[in-house]
Amino acid sequence: MKPTSISADRLFEEHRQVLRWEWVAGHAHPERPFDEAAVRDAQSSADLVGYLNYIHPYRVQIVGAREIAYLSQVSDEAQERRISRIVTLEPPVLIVADGQQPLPRLVAMCDRAEIPLFVTAESAGHVIDVVRTYLAQLFANRTTRHGVFMDILGLGVLLTGESGLGKSELGLELISRGHGLVADDAVDLFRISQLAIEGRCPELLMNLLEVRGIGLLDIRAIFGETAVRRKMRLKLIVHLVRKETMEREFERMPYEPLYEDVLSTPVRKVVIAVDAGRNLAVLVEAAVRNTILQLRGIDTYREFVERHQRAIENGQLDDN
Numbered sequence: 093m094k095p096t097s098i099s100a101d102r103l104f105e106e107h108r109q110v111l112r113w114e115w116v117a118g119h120a121h122p123e124r125p126f127d128e129a130a131v132r133d134a135q136s137s138a139d140l141v142g143y144l145n146y147i148h149p150y151r152v153q154i155v156g157a158r159e160i161a162y163l164s165q166v167s168d169e170a171q172e173r174r175i176s177r178i179v180t181l182e183p184p185v186l187i188v189a190d191g192q193q194p195l196p197r198l199v200a201m202c203d204r205a206e207i208p209l210f211v212t213a214e215s216a217g218h219v220i221d222v223v224r225t226y227l228a229q230l231f232a233n234r235t236t237r238h239g240v241f242m243d244i245l246g247l248g249v250l251l252t253g254e255s256g257l258g259k260s261e262l263g264l265e266l267i268s269r270g271h272g273l274v275a276d277d278a279v280d281l282f283r284i285s286q287l288a289i290e291g292r293c294p295e296l297l298m299n300l301l302e303v304r305g306i307g308l309l310d311i312r313a314i315f316g317e318t319a320v321r322r323k324m325r326l327k328l329i330v331h332l333v334r335k336e337t338m339e340r341e342f343e344r345m346p347y348e349p350l351y352e353d354v355l356s357t358p359v360r361k362v363v364i365a366v367d368a369g370r371n372l373a374v375l376v377e378a379a380v381r382n383t384i385l386q387l388r389g390i391d392t393y394r395e396f397v398e399r400h401q402r403a404i405e406n407g408q409l410d411d412n
């Protein structure tokens with residue numbers, strides 16, 4: 093579900109230092125939230141912020157040097173008409189960037205229409221990047237999953253499985269091998285674009301890993317800054333199962349890659365059986381390396397099938 097608890101005053105205060113802007117007009121209703129329907133229907137943060145455009149209502153409108161020229165280099169009558177049309181867009185916020193001075197008519201219109209007007213010397217492109225990133229994270233579809241989320245060889249990997257299979261212990265061994273912890277037990281997942289899922293750690297559990305028999309470990313304090321990550325893109329789910337479950341429910345060598353739906357986005361998945369004597373850390377690293385190859389277009393299993401087929405066609409193997 094997407095939250096709608098964003099207003100002009102919150103946007104202004106949270107970026108006052110970063111964007112060094114001033115609030116020059118439209119102070120009447122600073123608490124007015126963004127349009128709920130616009131937030132709900134937005135496919136991405138690009139739908140919520142952009143350069144001044146008369147066909148995109150309900151979004152943060154950015155006025156840079158070109159837009160100021162468009163509004164100012166015309167007759168007074170045309171300028172009044174163009175500025176008045178902005179009211180019909182019902183923008184939650186209007187931002188004048190590129191160090192431009194807002195036109196007096198624009199300031200007056202924002203006061204009359206109660207549209208918050210911010211002014212900054214930062215470039216319009218930078219303002220758009222900052223605000224889009226902020227809104228993408230704030231309005232992203234989200235869910236919470238149980239598991240251990242890690243950075244393994246630069247890939248965001250979520251370790252899942254039944255309780256008691258040793259996910260946290262596996263996470264601890266991977267950390268000791270130089271990989272990074274994002275979150276243990278509960279992982280907050282956000283869909284930040286059509287194909288991207290980002291995982292973060294809830295504030296309460298930051299840097300912590302629970303190991304049975306030992307208790308809570310502060311990974312950052314024990315292993316140092318490089319052992320933890322703030323967030324990662326989810327690229328792979330490693331699901332741990334018992335040996336009997338593996339034999340009963342999963343193929344030994346699946347021909348097609350497995351995927352799991354997370355927030356309506358397919359995420360690659362591998363299943364590993366937990367059995368005595370198996371080095372799970374090595375197996376997870378191998379699965380990650382193999383996934384990296386697949387993402388680069390190298391599929392070992394398909395290459396083997398093609399090699400096998402060529403051998404049959406050449407008479408080197410009996411197809412029976």
